[in-house]
Amino acid sequence: xxxxxxxxxxxxxxxxxxxxxxxxxxxxxxxxxxxxxxxxxxxxxxxxxxxxxxxxxxxxxxxxxxxxxxxxxxxxxxxxxxxxxxxxxxxxxxxxxxxxxxxxxxxxxxxxxxxxxxxxxxxxxxxxxxxxxxxxxxxxxxxxxxxxxxxxxxxxxxxxxxxxxxxxxxxxxxxxxxxxxxxxxxxxxxxxxxxxxxxxxxxxxxxxxxxxxxxxxxxxxxxxxxxxxxxxxxxxxxxxxxxxxxxxxxxxxxxxxxxxxxxxxx
Amino acid sequence: xxxxxxxxxxxxxxxxxxxxxxxxxxxxxxxxxxxxxxxxxxxxxxxxxxxxxxxxxxxxxxxxxxxxxxxxxxxxxxxxxxxxxxxxxxxxxxxxxxxxxxxxxxxxxxxxxxxxxxxxxxxxxxxxxxxxxxxxxxxxxxxxxxxxxxxxxxxxxxxxxxxxxxxxxxxxxxxxxxxxxxxxxxxxxxxxxxxxxxxxxxxxxxxxxxxxxxxxxxxxxxxxxxxxxxxxxxxxxxx
Numbered sequence: 001x002x003x004x005x006x007x008x009x010x011x012x013x014x015x016x017x018x019x020x021x022x023x024x025x026x027x028x029x030x031x032x033x034x035x036x037x038x039x040x041x042x043x044x045x046x047x048x049x050x051x052x053x054x055x056x057x058x059x060x061x062x063x064x065x066x067x068x069x070x071x072x073x074x075x076x077x078x079x080x081x082x083x084x085x086x087x088x089x090x091x092x093x094x095x096x097x098x099x100x101x102x103x104x105x106x107x108x109x110x111x112x113x114x115x116x117x118x119x120x121x122x123x124x125x126x127x128x129x130x131x132x133x134x135x136x137x138x139x140x141x142x143x144x145x146x147x148x149x150x151x152x153x154x155x156x157x158x159x160x161x162x163x164x165x166x167x168x169x170x171x172x173x174x175x176x177x178x179x180x181x182x183x184x185x186x187x188x189x190x191x192x193x194x195x196x197x198x199x200x201x202x203x204x205x206x207x208x209x210x211x212x213x214x215x216x217x218x219x220x221x222x223x224x225x226x227x228x229x230x231x232x233x234x235x236x237x238x239x240x241x242x243x244x245x246x247x248x249x250x251x252x253x254x255x256x257x258x259x260x261x262x263x264x265x266x
Numbered sequence: 267x268x269x270x271x272x273x274x275x276x277x278x279x280x281x282x283x284x285x286x287x288x289x290x291x292x293x294x295x296x297x298x299x300x301x302x303x304x305x306x307x308x309x310x311x312x313x314x315x316x317x318x319x320x321x322x323x324x325x326x327x328x329x330x331x332x333x334x335x336x337x338x339x340x341x342x343x344x345x346x347x348x349x350x351x352x353x354x355x356x357x358x359x360x361x362x363x364x365x366x367x368x369x370x371x372x373x374x375x376x377x378x379x380x381x382x383x384x385x386x387x388x389x390x391x392x393x394x395x396x397x398x399x400x401x402x403x404x405x406x407x408x409x410x411x412x413x414x415x416x417x418x419x420x421x422x423x424x425x426x427x428x429x430x431x432x433x434x435x436x437x438x439x440x441x442x443x444x445x446x447x448x449x450x451x452x453x454x455x456x457x458x459x460x461x462x463x464x465x466x467x468x469x470x471x472x473x474x475x476x477x478x479x480x481x482x483x484x485x486x487x488x489x490x491x492x493x494x495x496x497x498x499x500x501x502x503x504x505x
Contacts, residue, residue: 015357140361164355204291213355216345216352218340221340229361241410
């Protein structure tokens with residue numbers, strides 16, 4: 001299996017994860033979606049030095065990963081390409097912010113290090129929450145929820161088709177890569193000189209395929225409006241659960257729960 | 267049910283693909299459209315489905331195929347594409363099956379009834395919630411037919427329905443095609459399949475109709491077939 005095939009398999013596994021049977025999966029995407037947005041906004045709103053306050057926010061995704069039977073390890077593995085970028089965001093902070101915030105033994109910890117860690121954690125927590133949303137709902141249900149939240153149909157359809165188009169392009173790329181390697185057995189990757197024609201061909205082939213899929217859609221009555229399936233309507237109980245969780249997020253944001261817990265023992 | 271009257275089609279490059287093609291297919295009839303590569307078979311299918319537009323008149327039922335009648339035409343017509351991967355663009359068989367009925371405003375309950383009936387008829391009930399990328403080529407082809415049948419079309423166009431199928435799955439597709447009451451037009455290079463499914467055959471070469479008649483008569487005419495870059499079906503060669 002080449003790397004593109006592997007990536008494609010992982011991509012499709014995301015959809016399969018959404019088919020699982022758990023309370024998290026049954027929880028309507030219509031509530032999960034705004035809840036995830038609130039969680040991310042809450043996480044992002046923490047002060048750059050509020051590391052201990054932020055730390056408690058990891059409990060929410062971890063709890064729901066457990067409840068949904070979704071592996072945290074798989075999540076971090078799948079996010080391996082994005083995580084370094086997220087982590088790199090604050091990498092220069094220790095150089096610019098040298099004010100000492102705390103001491104551990106003889107070691108001075110500067111504000112730069114704390115803010116770097118805070119930024120990294122914010123990124124990781126946000127990605128984990130987004131992953132949890134997609135892995136427990138699937139793109140179809142998320143799009144259905146977006147429509148019910150009155151996000152314009154054009155944007156939602158664009159999101160859905162872009163998501164689908166990734167697989168179309170990846171499949172073509174996988175076939176082309178296999179064909180290339182079969183005729184270039186000693187090469188590790190694709191030679192630089194072939195990149196231009198390779199990408200050009202990939203684009204043309206993907207366009208042809210997308211065109212055929214578009215025709216297939218039109219032949220079956222598509223006129224710009226998608227009918228999404230699988231979305232369970234949100235009950236009052238679901239909304240109340242959502243509000244309670246959102247309230248917990250805000251509580252954790254306003255009160256440093258880690259410090260409160262610590263004060264019980266110190 | 268299907269009618270083409272003096273239809274011609276050419277691309278902007280000036281190449282003529284179809285030249286004054288006329289034929290009629292009656293209600294419930296199953297007709298095979300055969301010819302070598304580049305004969306114009308797929309172009310005829312695309313003209314019937316309103317993907318391309320040429321000169322002359324194309325009718326599905328009593329509805330002329332024009333840009334402003336496409337909705338009506340496509341409601342009557344189901345087109346099984348040669349490549350099932352292109353046809354099955356939704357993640358699961360079920361989602362693909364509800365796509366057309368829901369687009370045509372069929373109620374949820376009626377759609378469910380149709381889907382269950384079609385899957386049962388084609389013995390595909392187990393595939394209902396399968397992911398499209400996880401099913402085999404043969405299953406995908408059958409699912410593609412099921413997807414079209416869920417539309418309850420009056421006319422079914424099939425482009426190479428048995429291409430790249432193993433003998434077992436090919437036989438399943440042939441049996442499925444034979445069990446359909448709809449008007450069917452099938453293009454294929456698998457002449458044995460055409461012989462098994464179609465009562466009438468239209469032979470096409472270089473955009474013109476060369477012969478039209480009973481499947482047994484045309485498909486047993488070695489001279490005619492070989493003159494137009496084709497071969498006798500294996501059933502007639504005695505091999």
